[in-house]
Amino acid sequence: MSSPYELKWGFLACGGIAETFAKDLLIPPSTRDVTTIKHTIVGAATSNSLSRAASFLKNINAPEEAQPYATYHDLVTSPSPTIIYISSPHSHHYQHIRLCLEAGKHVLCEKAFTANAAQCSALIALAREKGLFLMEAQWTRYFPLTEWLRKAALPRIGRISRVNADLSIGKMDFDATHRMLNPDLAGGGLLDLGVYSLSWVFLGLYKGARPAVAGSAVEKHPTTGVDVMTSILLDFGEGRHAFATCGMRTSSDPDGKGSAGPCVTFQGERGDVLLFSPTSRPTRARVVLTDGTVEEKEFRPPGPGEGSGWYNGFGGEVNPEGEGHGMFYEADECAFAIRDGRLEGRGMGLAETLDLLRVCDEVREKHGVRFPERVETLEYPLKE
């Protein structure tokens, strides 16, 4: 047997989500029955602090060889990493993805992929020109739950006519400078939360053609002007409608136990498939068919297991002992793709990422939600 393909990761930005991703990367792929690839963390950089990069690597128990870098530029121009995981604020994704691509690195970049579709389009062209792998970190698209949805569950309900998806967090009391509310960081519900709702809607109905935005409603923050609650009605044509919603006022899961019902619903001619909160990381699903069938399904991300003393999680959430967060699935896809010479992810290609951003653009334009020119621009690099 040949040795597994090793994908060498560099981290551009070292915040909470980077920590969760890094911890997931360090779980042996064999725990999820993956034996032909492996992940190695070889470096990390923050925007301006070598010591914070070093602390990050220490904190996640990165291997000895992993290097902290003083700047993003140093990281991406180092020969060590093969791929860069970008988790800076989405206001900066265009600049950072370009930085990586220009340096010849493959890229996995967090959602929202860019601030607008024009930036995404330019990056797609650049990645193709350079022959580099580029993928939006739409991690839910690589969950076993999602594989089950595509291959087993959704086919059972027949033609899908409606998809409703909501990610609302029931929390608004952020400081105006917080990334959720700050236009300088491309803040607002749509690009932070709405991209999840849109992703589920697209999973159910997108067949390569951009849906029409049949309507949208947006409540803007009174001082910062970003969206605090957004509702989008999409028409995918031929009697296929979808609602993608997000916001900070209401909650997709008020009691945290799913008592208020599903956060995502796929409705077909023979029944529904439901996903339960969190929309950003569902582990529980239900199939309800018109023949009376009701089936519950649970997916727990694997990891070192109980008794391992190992924990992961994002934000305030900590998963049960020994349970991975589930980000390794998208990481595995990066490894498979780069090993095999593919330039896009199989769970969500760049055309879909682009069409999703076009929906966001259209909604923002309609309601005058615009970020500063430095965030929206195609200019690269930015003048200081």
Add this chain to the structure above:
Amino acid sequence: MSSPYELKWGFLACGGIAETFAKDLLIPPSTRDVTTIKHTIVGAATSNSLSRAASFLKNINAPEEAQPYATYHDLVTSPSPTIIYISSPHSHHYQHIRLCLEAGKHVLCEKAFTANAAQCSALIALAREKGLFLMEAQWTRYFPLTEWLRKAALPRIGRISRVNADLSIGKMDFDATHRMLNPDLAGGGLLDLGVYSLSWVFLGLYKGARPAVAGSAVEKHPTTGVDVMTSILLDFGEGRHAFATCGMRTSSDPDGKGSAGPCVTFQGERGDVLLFSPTSRPTRARVVLTDGTVEEKEFRPPGPGEGSGWYNGFGGEVNPEGEGHGMFYEADECAFAIRDGRLEGRGMGLAETLDLLRVCDEVREKHGVRFPERVETLEYPLKE
């Protein structure tokens, strides 16, 4: 104690819904703790058959004194009835309501109230001019469940920011001449099913100002052109959004047991209130608060009770033995109003009925769903 006020009902049209309403009327109001009014059925007419009117009265066990009439005109010009219950196809409501009002009768008319808002507006003016009571049979607005919603449940969730309501029946195989699909009968999902979804949405968010239709999507029937699936996004302003949906492709309740979640959701700052299918007659509700509270609530319509051998129900549905259908609540409101000299129902006034129809108009216009001129016209009476 004075004797109860007696409201004398005439039936204009004698179909399935008239039968259910009539049976409900004949249940003693005391079964629902109502003692100050009573209902009497004094007459009925079909469009053209004295014998069918007679059969109807016999079938519902109407009192001996109840008279069949050969025509609607004969019914409404008879001195016997005080109020006419209209349950003809909604294509004909404008003509039939005018017929009643011109004859000096109070009116309770089924949903959709009229084919369009202009007709509704004309009828409101006429009813006011004549000093007559006029009410849309939005029966859900008079349920004890709805009283509980307004007074007890919704106040607990605080400011309401979102309401979603769906009434979809998962059945499309109607004949093209069936009222669901026939434009001559103002067919289609919107006016038959969507008015329920809109009514719940309005219950949660309407404060007297017409909401903006932020968008809509409609799938039209390939041959008859009526809507078979409709999705409406409403913006009530100040961060209050709603989705009202209806259709024949999907189902609000695929397994008939509510396993696919609620059909109506009110979302507030402190949690949600959910109603379970059927949207047209919910008996089950749930409150889910952000403090972890989860409360189930059930409302069974009263009636003669178990062991009575008495049944009621609409369409294919039969309620459990002894259980009323719940239409008597709206009938009681008619009696209270007319007794007290009120000209509108308290659960949903005519301004709200009109604004709801304006939403329907706007959606139909946007998607070119138009009924024949005879259905849309303000002309009265129609030339043969």
